[in-house]
Structures are given as C-alpha cells and as structure tokens.
Amino acid sequence: MTMNGARSLLRTLVDHDVDVCFANPGTSEMHFVAALDDEPRMRAVLGLFEGVVTGAADGYARMTGRPAATLLHLGPGLGNGIANLHNARRAHVPMINIVGDHATYHQALDAPLQSDIETLAANVSGWVRRSGSTDALARDTADAVVAARTPPGEIATLILPADVSWGEGGQTVARQPFDRPLAPDLATIEAAAKILCSGEPSAILVGNDIMRDELSLALLDAVAASTGSKVLAEVFPTRIRRGAGIAAADRLAYLAEFAAMQLDGLRHLILLGAQSPVTFFAYPGKASDLVPDGCDVHVVTDVREDGPEAVEALADAVGVTVADARLAPSSRSDRPTGELTGAALAAAVSATLPEDAIVVDEAQTGGIWASPATAGCPPHDWLTLTGGSIGFGMPCATGAAVACPDRPVINLQADGSAMYTAQALWTQAREGLDVTTVIFANRSYAILNMELSRVGVESPGPIAKSMLDLTGPELDFVALARGMGVPAVRPEDADSFTAALERAAAEPGPHLIEAVIPSGF
C-alpha cells in the first residue's frame, strides 16, 4: 500500500502510544488533517489558539505520563505555544510538537510566513529535528517519541515540511523501546540516610515523580518521623498526590520570607528529584539563594533517576516502612456562609471536592487558602504552574480532562491569568469535558501589587497602580464563558457559590463559576 508522509507519521505516532493530538492547523498542515480520517486511533482535539494546544498537551502528559502530539502552524504558531511549552519544559513532561513548515523548495523564497523555526523550537525543546524526506518521516517520528519519553520526559519538536507530509513513499517502522529512568546511586542514598539519622537538623526536598506516588510520600514521611527531619515539596510541583490517607509533603512557599522560615536552622538539605531552592524572582537587597548559611545541600537524585526507587532504598537504609508514616486525617471545611473571599472559596472547595478530583491551580494570590483547606479532602491530584508563565490553568485543565474522562477536573483560576488563554473554554465545550472553572475575580493583578512593594516600591503613583488594575472595564467571565459555549454563573455569596460548585459537579460537561472577591489578603 502506498502511503503519504502524513499517514506514515500518524501511524507511527499511534503505534508508539501517542493517540491524542491537540491541534491548531493551517494550510501547511492540511495533509496531516486529511490523514486523520485514515487513522481513527488518533483523537484530534481542536484548539482556537496555540497556547491552548500546548498547555493541554502539558496537562494530558501530567496525568498520563505519556506524550500527546501538538499540531502547530509554522514559526508563529509555535511562537504562540511557547509560553505553555516553557511551563511544560519546567514540568519535565513528555510532548511531541509537530510544526508544519513550508515545502522544502519553498523555504528559500522568503514567503510571508517564512521564519526561523529551529531557534524557536530549541528554546523549549530537548530534541529538535527537521524531517528531510517522506521515506525518513516514520523513523524521525519514532525518534521524536523516544526522545520525548526519555526520563523524566522532554519536549521533542519535529518540523514537518509540507512536501514531506504530502509526498508518497511513507514507511512504517517497528515500535521502538523507550528508556527507563536511571537507577539511583545506592551509596549516595546510604550517605543521605546516615545524615538523616545523625540527629542534625535536616530536610528532604522532593520533586518530580516522587510527588505523585502515594507509596513514596508515605515512605518519606516514615523516614522523617523516624529521624526527626522533615519533608518538603518543591514550590510548584508538576503533580502532587494528596488528601486523606496520604502522607503530606509541605510545599515550599512561593514567598521567600516564608520559605526562609521553612528552611531556617537546617544543617542539611537532601534533594530527591528537586532543584536546590532559589527565590522565584530577585529582590533588591535580598538573597536569591534560599539555602541558609551553614546548610549543606546533598543531591541524591536528579529528575532523570527513578525517584520512587530511590525513596524505597532510603527507607530501607533508615529502616522504616509505610507503617511508620503519618497519613493525613480525613477532614473537610464546613460549608462557608456570608461574603465571598479567597478563604470562603477555599472552604467551599474543601467542603465539596469530589473523590479523585484533579485540581489545576492557577489561582495565584486569591487561591493561597485552597491548598491548606483541602489537605484532608478525599484523595486527589494537584497540578501547579511549574514554569511561572501565566495562562497555564485553563489549557492544562482541558488536557487533564481529555486524559482522564472519568475524573472531575477543578480549575482554580485567577482572573488576570485566565485572560491569556481563555479560548480553552471553547475546547472544553466542544469536547464536553468535565471541567469546573472557578474564577477568582479580584479584578487586579493582585500578585503584582504585592510584588511592587516587595521589590522596594513603597508608594506607587496612580499610573503604576492603574497598570495593575483590571476594573476599567470589569471583565465579565460569565459573558466570556457563554460566548464560548460554557454555562456560567456568578454567585453573590458563599452559600450560593458552594451550591454552584455542587451543581457543576453533578452535571456533565464544563462549567464556569465567577467569584468576585476582594483583592489582597
């Protein structure tokens, strides 16, 4: 059978377990789009903007551990996807970008959409290749999947010239094996165990694959309980498993002032799949490195190594089992009443969070109460803004819902951040995804009001303040959601907000709830 490049590419992807493609195609991708009908094993999900596409692929990968493909239109299409690719790169997730390009012979002509795709791709990708011929495309595609699945996961970008896609002579390739995580170094783990058992003030800072593994969290807690040390989680985890019956790992605080308190007095900081802690931004006259003076940092594993295996070895070395772990007790907040505030929203989420929910957290300042309030809720996964590039929440929730159609997704979403990629709502409606978006509408870039004083601006003038203010005009997220086919409400008090959350959970498909709350803490 003869097969064009696009069909060969799609078949190779699916044969390597890549069976979802988030797409925003253009003319140069039309053969890929046409080939979708010949490869029904591939699910194509349309996004109206590329930041939705790449953020959804991130959310999908966070929940499945497998890459989705994205389909993007030349350099500008990739450009629009860069911000959420940045977050995905920081999340260490696997992903395969298929970036359509002009036909090979068209590229020298400097047509309007010609640009240097390679430099953009390299900015966010661990692997970049331009496929040079139709008969090599299957091999290139398999290599892209293998690269994407290199532990812990990386972004592979395959540039696909239109004639390579439309040309005949597409091949098939045998399924390639994927790399396993590296084995952790046992001597290093034993040395860490000795330090922990020394009685000197110590903490274990964990990240990556450990955070989503209940057994690892329990064993780490058992180690901490037995040695008098503590377990901390990195500030913005890719995915953390938490809730009643699961050992809790306190996340390091975003605010350096609080993180410094968490780390104060430590003599040893042991890193398991996490980076040594630094502040998110630099602040005049303050240290960027959060490691206290006199504290030694010990790198036990990095993200390429098998975290759960390292934790098991550490527990063995310390001599503890899961039976020694302190599991979070079951608890929920009471249903809140009265005014809508960030704390009331957190209580409502805590009172109603469904079993096995996926929480996508881009609530920023308005949402700081949500994580502590839900620590005793039924077990759930919590996804955060790994790379700090806002506009992550709504796309990520979309991808998580595609990945896990039987699990409810709750997107806690700041209003300012929502406006970067709100087009995700349309995809949620189109696909009937079970996502409940809660807009924390403080009508301000509230985090910047806080940052303004943290960087030393004591009395900002009216122009500076106006640049952080979103009230003129006020955004109406109920109208925006309805404009994209998502039913939406704006409850006026905590009771009706809680009831709206319950209704959204009970009905299939997407919902949006706008909650107008005060700005600031």
Next chain:
Amino acid sequence: MTMNGARSLLRTLVDHDVDVCFANPGTSEMHFVAALDDEPRMRAVLGLFEGVVTGAADGYARMTGRPAATLLHLGPGLGNGIANLHNARRAHVPMINIVGDHATYHQALDAPLQSDIETLAANVSGWVRRSGSTDALARDTADAVVAARTPPGEIATLILPADVSWGEGGQTVARQPFDRPLAPDLATIEAAAKILCSGEPSAILVGNDIMRDELSLALLDAVAASTGSKVLAEVFPTRIRRGAGIAAADRLAYLAEFAAMQLDGLRHLILLGAQSPVTFFAYPGKASDLVPDGCDVHVVTDVREDGPEAVEALADAVGVTVADARLAPSSRSDRPTGELTGAALAAAVSATLPEDAIVVDEAQTGGIWASPATAGCPPHDWLTLTGGSIGFGMPCATGAAVACPDRPVINLQADGSAMYTAQALWTQAREGLDVTTVIFANRSYAILNMELSRVGVESPGPIAKSMLDLTGPELDFVALARGMGVPAVRPEDADSFTAALERAAAEPGPHLIEAVIPSGF
C-alpha cells in the same frame, strides 16, 4: 539628581520621540511600572496578553512611522508576542521591545522563569541587546531607538535585567540622529524607465513607503498610463492609501491562480520596494515562483531606499507629472438590503465608510469583497496581514486608534482569527478607543476549507472537516465583547447591519458588530 535605570530608560525613550508604551508587565518590570509616574510624557497602555501588546505597537507604527515601546515579561512574555512581532517584522515597522529579565546575578540560578531570551528575540528582531549596567542603560536605549528607526524600520529588542532597572546611577544621553532612507540609484531608475518606454509588456510591483504616499501612487499611475504598463501593489501591504481622488494600485491576489492572471504575458517586472512575487504557500504540482516564464525581474529599489524619491525620479525619466494620473472616481455602494453575506457587508462598509478612516483588514475569505467595494470611498488607509500570522487585526486596530485618536478605525475581522487576540477589546474599552470591529462570522476556518482542496485533498473525511468547523459550539462574539466591556450587537439583515455601522461611527468609543454570514464564496 540621582535616577534609577528605569527612569533613565523612560526619559531616554521619550527624548527620542518614543512616548507610547504598550505593556503587559510582571514582577521583573515593576520598577519600570513605578517609574511611569515620574515620566508623564510616556503614555502606558495596558494589554491583557502580549500578542495584543506587540500587535498594537505594530498598528501604532504603521500609522505614525514612529516606534512605540512594548513592555514584556521575560522569555514567555516575549514568546506570547512573537506572532504579531512576526507580522511587524514583515511590515518593516519600527518597534522597541523592552523585555524584563531576572536580575543579572539571579540568572545562573535557573529559577522557574529562566529561559534563553536572546534566541527568541533574535527570531523577530533586527537588533538585540542585553543591557549590562544601569549607567549604560540610557545609551543602550538610545541605540535601540536608532536601530528601530533604521529605514524602513526594524524591531529592536532591549533585554532589561531587573537590577539594571532598579539600580541607581541612571544617565541621560543627548538625542541621537536617525538614519534617513538610502538614496535610490538614478542609473537603475533610468534603465527601468527605458524598459517601461520600450512598449514591451511591463508591470511595476510596489511596496513599502510608496503605498502610503498619494503623490507616489499618482506618479506611478501616470507612468503606467503613459507607457502602457500597469502598477501592482504587493499582496499584503503595511498600509495603503486609497479612495476617491487617489490613484489606485491593484493588489496582487492572494490566490496564485488569480495572481498568475495578473502577471500573465509580462516581459518585465519592475520592483519598487517590493519582493519578487511568490505564492503564500507551496501547493503540490504548482510553481511557487509567480514570475512568468520569459519575464525579467528588475530590482529598482528595496525597502531601505527612499521609495517616493525613486518614484519621482522614475516619473521624471518617463516625462510624466501627476496631471497624467487617473485618479479613482468617487463612488459608494448602495445600501445593501436582504441577507447578510460577505458581499452585503462590503456594500454596507462602502456605503458608510467615514472620511479618513483607518481600515484594519483581517477578514480573510469573508472579506474579499470589501477592498474592491471601497475603492471609491472617501480617502482612507488600509492595513493588512503582512506576515500571515493570524490574530493581527484587533491588536493592530487598537494601536492604530492610539496613534490616531481623531480618526475612526474599522476592523474587518474574521471570526477564527479574532479568537487569537480578542483580549484587545478590553484595551479598546479601557482607553475609549474609536474602533468598530466587524466580525465576519462564517463559523469556520473557511480559508482552510479552500486550502484543503488547493493542496490536493479532494474529498476530505468527516474528521478533517470537523477540524475546520467552528460551530460546535458557536462562538458568540456579542457575549465575548460585552465580557470585555465593549458594546456589541448582532444584526440579522443587511439593513440593520448598515444601521449598526452608522451608530457605531456616531458614538465615541469601541463597538463590535457580529455579522453571521455563510461560509465559502
């Protein structure tokens, strides 16, 4: 007086006639934001998304010939602006991007927002510099403006580490001179005049600064009338001046099939500030180069040279004056009645276009009738999608309105393209800009339906077709506009559409009119 870097930067910008800054700041830009109150000559315009910011700076530059500044937050912020920077680069407009970055000493720490800003910037910029110290910042800023104003205009990106911005020791610099366009080569122009006078079938293809200059257009038409040649304009001009009393330059068609007809039989193609014509995309089995066999291409000026001066010299060499030009007669379409169609919308725009309007055209397939229908309307400027990266229209209209507060702006806007950067509506409302957005709502990526068959896909399957379909759910632009504070209506027939256009023109501030039209031609 002591001055920090941010104040020195702002003062230097304003001293060099850069007095508008489209901004989407984050923590690393807070000192720039704080300094705005000390430099009231700078107007800061907030955008909710960076693609709005860069597209607005493009529209501003197209109308003023001067650069605006943009303020962007690290690599991801610049990434979100890349698509419209691509269009601006293709438009040859001046622009100055100020990209905030981490403090110099923070960059080695690999904090979450750390990325390689230089490679992103280089992708779209003619000039890139990372400012290394507060005392050099004024000089760096002046250099950026000089670079941006290098004819015909280029994108200059200044990377601004936070500590360079907040540090004391900011300097002032004397105002620097800007380069003038290069003088065209008279011998080349005389040779072109000889070819035109030879009687062999010839056309002049014009671009860049010539297109916006009424005198140049008249002289070119006089040349064409006298020599029996014709004048063509590039497919997607940065800004073309047109209407009653102005000589018309027919734009080369987007569709290669039509462009080929326009170029058919030519023996000579004379380029004045335009590139040799190529197809937008490659199509299987079709030529990408549009120059007919046997046609010689003569490059008379490129974009760095003074186009109007070249045209004047050409007219002198041919021996014609403006008196020989055929100026477009005054004419408007009758007010349309009946069903809403692309043709009816075009007629309504023609019937009502205000004097000296600025038309921003991203209407795609739905809008192909608009340009011919308005050829005899009162004089106006027409701005187009120079780089082919969709999501240009609403931001560009925003910037054009900031540039020309006394001129009405009409944005003819396709629905699919609108969804990339619709956040521009909020900025229009916030700034009270006189922009009327007409949404050509065919509820489809209609251009891709056409392109699907043009790339050789004869019978697309249901999945392929669904990827180009925007009906499930239907987008409601009236709701979307109201959600961002812009009054909006959805007239149901041509009469009420025309009346809505008139109402929008009569009332100050932004308006949106959604017109649901059939997909296709």
